[in-house]
Amino acid sequence: MAESRWETSSARTLVLDVPDWPGHLPGQHVDVRLTAPDGYSAQRSYSIASSWTDGGKVELTVQRVEDGEVSSYLDDTLEVGQPIELRGPVGGWFVWRNDPAPVLLLGGGSGVVPLMSMIRARGDVRGKQPFRLIYSVRTPQDVLYADELKRRVRDDPGLDVHFAYTRAVPDGWPEKPGRINVPTLNTHGWPPDFAPDVFICGPTPFVETAADILVALGHDPKKIRTERFGGTP
Amino acid sequence: MSAANELDGNAMAGDLAEIFAVDVTQAVATCAGCGHPSALATLTLWGPAMGSVARCPHCEDVILRLTRTPGQAWLDLRGAVTLRIPLPPDDPE
Numbered sequence: 443m444a445e446s447r448w449e450t451s452s453a454r455t456l457v458l459d460v461p462d463w464p465g466h467l468p469g470q471h472v473d474v475r476l477t478a479p480d481g482y483s484a485q486r487s488y489s490i491a492s493s494w495t496d497g498g499k500v501e502l503t504v505q506r507v508e509d510g511e512v513s514s515y516l517d518d519t520l521e522v523g524q525p526i527e528l529r530g531p532v533g534g535w536f537v538w539r540n541d542p543a544p545v546l547l548l549g550g551g552s553g554v555v556p557l558m559s560m561i562r563a564r565g566d567v568r569g570k571q572p573f574r575l576i577y578s579v580r581t582p583q584d585v586l587y588a589d590e591l592k593r594r595v596r597d598d599p600g601l602d603v604h605f606a607y608t609r610a611v612p613d614g615w616p617e618k619p620g621r622i623n624v625p626t627l628n629t630h631g632w633p634p635d636f637a638p639d640v641f642i643c644g645p646t647p648f649v650e651t652a653a654d655i656l657v658a659l660g661h662d663p664k665k666i667r668t669e670r671f672g673g674t675p
Numbered sequence: 676m677s678a679a680n681e682l683d684g685n686a687m688a689g690d691l692a693e694i695f696a697v698d699v700t701q702a703v704a705t706c707a708g709c710g711h712p713s714a715l716a717t718l719t720l721w722g723p724a725m726g727s728v729a730r731c732p733h734c735e736d737v738i739l740r741l742t743r744t745p746g747q748a749w750l751d752l753r754g755a756v757t758l759r760i761p762l763p764p765d766d767p768e
Contacts, residue, residue: 473689485723487686532688534698535716646681668717670683 443522444499449586452506453552454517455491457499460528465494468559469537469641469669472502472530476512486512487671489555489643490531493562500528503586505552536641536669538563543639543665544572546632548622548652550644551579556669557643558587565598574638575603576630578622578648581610604630622648627655634660643669684718684729690741691715694748697760704755708736712759715739 444459470490477483492501504516520526538545538560545564547557554577564573579585582605591603606626607619632638640661642652649670657663688700700716711733718729718738726742731754738754752758 471685471688487682487689529689529692532692532698533685533700533716534688535700535714536685668683669685670681671686 443520443524443526445522446520449503450584452517452584453503453586454506455501455503456516456520456526457501458526458528459498460500463498463500464531466490466500466531467534467537467539468493468563469556470531470533470559471556472500472528473532474502474512474516475527475529476515477527484512489559489669491555491558491562493559493566495563495566503552503555503558536643536667538639538641540564540567540569541639542571544632544636545574546638546640547573547575548627548631548640548642548644549575549577550622550648550652551584552586553642553644553648553669553671554579554586555643557641558590560641561591561594561598561601564601565594570600572632572638573598573601574630574632575601576606576622576626577603578606578608578644580608582607582612606630622652622655624655624658627652628659631656631659634662637662637665640666641669642666643671646670682720684715684720686720686723687715687727687729687739687741690723690727690743690748693743694750697762699758699760702758702760704738704752705757705759706731706734706736706738707754707756709734710756713738 443456445457447455471487473485473487475485488502491503504513506517507513549557595603606622608621609619611619642649649668653666691699703712703714705712721728729739731738740751742749
């Protein structure tokens with residue numbers, strides 16, 4: 443690990459200097475394996491947060507999960523300079539390949555991490571595809587990449603972000619906190635006629651709810667790609 | 676729902692990449708139980724302790740089981756009638 447930074451009080455970005463890294467596509471992940479001195483080992487998949495043209499570093503953002511043996515080690519114990527064992531990049535399904543279609547991104551909690559890699563990759567190539575992120579998150583304090591998202595909405599033409607807070611909203615926010623529902627996606631998503639490629643990442647209930655709503659609103663199920671993970675948003 | 680099935684087939688990409696030359700999480704398995712076609716990435720995943728068990732999101736039948744032991748991988752695909760694997764078009768020489 444070359445450096446690290448806290449994104450929130452419970453999520454840290456690990457900046458990894460990986461020898462012979464072949465590069466990666468936005469949405470791909472790595473498997474991290476931790477092995478204890480007694481031989482006990484645990485493996486978890488983490489989405490890559492960075493885009494590849496960042497200049498040779500691989501960034502993972504690890505949300506600490508309650509009782510999570512791997513996430514708490516990566517967030518609280520691993521120090522700059524220490525090695526970790528990685529396998530990757532892997533995965534080819536939940537991947538954005540710079541296709542010309544508009545892109546609708548739905549992230550629940552730390553499900554925003556692979557979507558951020560896509561937003562960064564689009565920024566790197568100055569992509570012109572319309573990109574919209576709907577980010578479901580507990581409170582304003584839990585937002586990952588808050589400053590960078592604000593900056594990119596200003597500087598990356600065609601990118602916009604809608605926050606859907608589930609527990610607490612900022613002062614003066616026009617909506618009450620709540621989980622995403624039909625009005626959220628009907629109002630802030632794109633109409634099916636726009637035929638966006640859709641990427642949904644988050645905990646299983648979030649992913650299933652979001653995908654079901656989009657299909658009910660008329661989106662083509664074949665254009666919806668999903669990735670679900672353990673833990674809570 | 677228990678914490679065990681909160682993952683999907685995307686998380687098998689690394690283990691399957693040890694075996695296959697191409698990424699098979701994009702491959703479409705036709706369920707032997709209900710006939711529903713699903714990309715492996717979309718299967719509901721149980722495990723990984725002792726092995727991964729991937730089930731059809733449509734009927735919940737087991738489609739794939741993968742167990743890794745030191746020096747060997749056991750892959751049971753009997754829950755899939757076919758596996759349709761995307762490949763680049765043939766290159767005419």
